Each structure stands twice: as C-alpha cells, then as structure tokens.
Amino acid sequence: MDINELVRDNIKKLRPYSTARDEFKGQASVFLDANENSYGSPLPANYNRYPDPLQLDLKDAISKIKGVPIENTFLGNGSDEAIDLLFRAFCNPGKDNVIILPPTYGMYEVSANINDVEIRKVNLLPNYQLDLEKIAESIDKNTKIIFICSPNNPTGNSINRTDIETILANFNGIVVIDEAYINYAKQKTFIQELTEYVNLVILQTFSKAWGLAALRLGMAFSSTKVIDVLNKIKPPYNINQATQDLAFEALKNIAQVNEWIKESVAERAQLSAALSALNIVKKVYPSDANFILVEVTEATKIYDTLVEEGIIVRDRSKVTLCEGCLRITVGTKEENEKLLTVLRNF
Known part of the structure; x- marks a missing residue:
C-alpha cells in the first residue's frame, strides 16, 4: 500500500511551518532567533524558551518502554489531537468518509463533523464484537479510515484480535486501533504488528494508567510515512515544555x-x-x-x-x-x- 495515495492533495503540496530551531544544526549558547524573553520566566523553572517541536528526548524515553523507534512515534495534545490530524491528513471534506463502530468513543464522530467528513456507522454485534460483513459492505473508494477502540469505550471489552487482523489485511485505508485502556487488558497491544501494516495507527495515552490526564499527552504509533505526515501538519510546538518535563519524570516511575x-x-x-x-x-x-x-x-x-x-x-x-x-x-x-x-x- 502506498500511503501517499491516501494523503489529501493539498497536504502533499503543503510547505510546513519552519520553526526558528529547525533552521540550524549543532549546539548553541545564545538564542536570539525566536523573539523569546531572554531574561527568563517568573517561575522556579525557566519556561522562556520554546520546547523541542519533535519532543525527541521524551520520545526516546518512551521508546525504551514501548519498543517503538522515535521515527514511528507521534505525540499529541491528548490522543484527540492525533485523531483530528488523521482527518485533516487523509480525508477530503465533503467527499471522503470514515467508519466508526458504535457504541464507541465519541470524539471520532465529533472530529468527523468538525472536518466535514461523512460518518458511516456500523453497530457492533450484540456481544460487542465487529460485524465484519456489514463493515465490508460499508466500504467504498472514498472510505479513508476505520476507527476501532479496543478495549472498547464504553463497553469495556477487547475486540477479537483475528477480526482486527482481517480488516488490516483487507482494507486499503488507515486502520486506527485506539488502545487507551490497553494497560488493563489481557489482550496484547498491536504494537508488534506495526512492521507488518503500513496503514496501522495505534493510539495510546498517558491519561489512564499513567495517571497524567491533566497533562493532555497522547501517543500515536505508525509507519514512518504516516508519522511524517502528522509531523508535517501539526502545530509547531504542540507539546509544551512543562508537559514534556513532567512526562519524562513519570516514565522513571513505571x-x-x-x-x-x-x-x-x-x-x-x-x-x-x-x-x-x-x-x-x-x-x-x-x-x-x-x-x-x-x-x-x-x-x-x-x-x-x-x-x-x-x-x-x-x-x-x-x-x-x-x-x-x-x-x-x-x-x-x-x-x-x-x-x-x-x-x-x-
């Protein structure tokens, strides 16, 4: 699968914002490039400098726990930012559609509505598992994303792994597996499948098991082609320095x-x-x-x-x-x- 064929044409042509810190390489001791307050900040810790736009130190610490390389990791202002960016990267407003599987997490539908993307709902079966037949019937050439929440919110159950693999193997679009609650589940994460499916996106979060809901820090893991697109269109400094620092410290307390x-x-x-x-x-x-x-x-x-x-x-x-x-x-x-x-x- 060629991920570039799924990307919106305007995103392919987009020239991303270049931050002041993107334009030089190497070490520096005097920063007079970003119009910051050079005197400091009125806090015990200095937050007068813009944070690392790619959060490389934090991603490196996460990679040691998750086993996912930095280049396959995206950090967002909660998982909700990654969800929104996926719509903006891959779904043409008024043309494309996505599939959601009610009952499920409500932000998929909200983000679709904000981005003017058609929602196709395929209800889960009475046992809260996937209705593979109806999902297949709902897919057409303009279906760009399927959202699967596992463990599912609000039902709490994990989705059958073989059913998810069936979709991954047969759908020529982005498959998002939202694993916000994976730390509490017996089922294994799909992280080990990242190398097999270029169209797989896994969402995880620091808001649940990690106890950092107030920091608003979410993770997306995917192929480098997908991560590169998300980094291209995200706000330049989407994760503030305080959040990066606190999350980095939290990772020491696993x-x-x-x-x-x-x-x-x-x-x-x-x-x-x-x-x-x-x-x-x-x-x-x-x-x-x-x-x-x-x-x-x-x-x-x-x-x-x-x-x-x-x-x-x-x-x-x-x-x-x-x-x-x-x-x-x-x-x-x-x-x-x-x-x-x-x-x-x-």
Whole structure:
C-alpha cells in the first residue's frame, strides 16, 4: 500500500511551518532567533524558551518502554489531537468518509463533523464484537479510515484480535486501533504488528494508567510515512515544555504505575462481583478496562441519586446497545465502597 495515495492533495503540496530551531544544526549558547524573553520566566523553572517541536528526548524515553523507534512515534495534545490530524491528513471534506463502530468513543464522530467528513456507522454485534460483513459492505473508494477502540469505550471489552487482523489485511485505508485502556487488558497491544501494516495507527495515552490526564499527552504509533505526515501538519510546538518535563519524570516511575494497574484490576473484579449481587443490577458486562458497564433497573434515577451523594458516574443509558446502562470507573477501595453503599440503599 502506498500511503501517499491516501494523503489529501493539498497536504502533499503543503510547505510546513519552519520553526526558528529547525533552521540550524549543532549546539548553541545564545538564542536570539525566536523573539523569546531572554531574561527568563517568573517561575522556579525557566519556561522562556520554546520546547523541542519533535519532543525527541521524551520520545526516546518512551521508546525504551514501548519498543517503538522515535521515527514511528507521534505525540499529541491528548490522543484527540492525533485523531483530528488523521482527518485533516487523509480525508477530503465533503467527499471522503470514515467508519466508526458504535457504541464507541465519541470524539471520532465529533472530529468527523468538525472536518466535514461523512460518518458511516456500523453497530457492533450484540456481544460487542465487529460485524465484519456489514463493515465490508460499508466500504467504498472514498472510505479513508476505520476507527476501532479496543478495549472498547464504553463497553469495556477487547475486540477479537483475528477480526482486527482481517480488516488490516483487507482494507486499503488507515486502520486506527485506539488502545487507551490497553494497560488493563489481557489482550496484547498491536504494537508488534506495526512492521507488518503500513496503514496501522495505534493510539495510546498517558491519561489512564499513567495517571497524567491533566497533562493532555497522547501517543500515536505508525509507519514512518504516516508519522511524517502528522509531523508535517501539526502545530509547531504542540507539546509544551512543562508537559514534556513532567512526562519524562513519570516514565522513571513505571514500577508505581504497574502497581496501580494491578490494584485497579483487582478492584475491578471485586467491584464487578459486588455490583452483580445488587437487586437493581440486571447485568455487569466483562471489562478489560478500568471501568465497568452496568445495566441497571432505573438508570436515570440511580444516576441522579449518585449525583446527590456527590458520586459521579457516566450515564450511557441512551447510547446505542447500552440502553439502561451506567459506566462506572473503578475507583479506590474506599471510593468503590461508598458507591456500593449508596447503591445498596437505593
């Protein structure tokens, strides 16, 4: 597959913005090129200089953990930036289309609407797996991207690996696998397949297992041809220096992150069992994420009761195939017990 054939013509011709730091090579001690404040910044750490536009030191640290070369890594202002850039790189407004698989993460549809790209929805099967036959029927020459969330949000399940491989092997467009919750899953990441599929894009994030949601830092891994396009069209300094510094420090604490993952998975099992025992709960869906989809008797009333008690969950009762369901994040043991106490008294 030639990725260049998928890129929009105007993006092929685009001359990207050249930052001041792009225009010289080697070391320097006096920077008088970018009109920064040369005196410093009114903070304990100096942030008066523009950050590395390609975040090379941070990507190098990530590569040591993920096993993905720097040139196959893109960092965005959350995974949402990578999603938006994929639309802008590969989808012609008013002409091309993408396929999403409801129920799924809502930003795929939002980004499509912002970029004036047709959305083709192929609902998951009742067991929340892919309907390969209908996906195949929905593809035409203008279908540029298929978004697959695995583990899926809001259902929590992993998508069958062989089904994803079937799409990768047969679709001549970009296949995005959103692995925001992969750290909590038994299923392996698709990172090892990057060398096999030039059209594969894997999204991961620092917002979930890494506990850095406030930093807004997402990762995209793909072939160099796709990464080069994303780097070409991104804002020049899309990841600020404070975020780079804090993420770099966080990567040194992987043992703590792994311990939190183990605790969260254990709490997920205990919370699922406790919820299943409640008479207001119709079904607790199996989860490979750090949340649980729960079908309840009176979703709106239960949601409102929880809000009154200062407990916020996500009401998914009006979402396709999630009728009557609440999505509940796995909290700490104390938070989960408070939730269960309110539900038992409902």
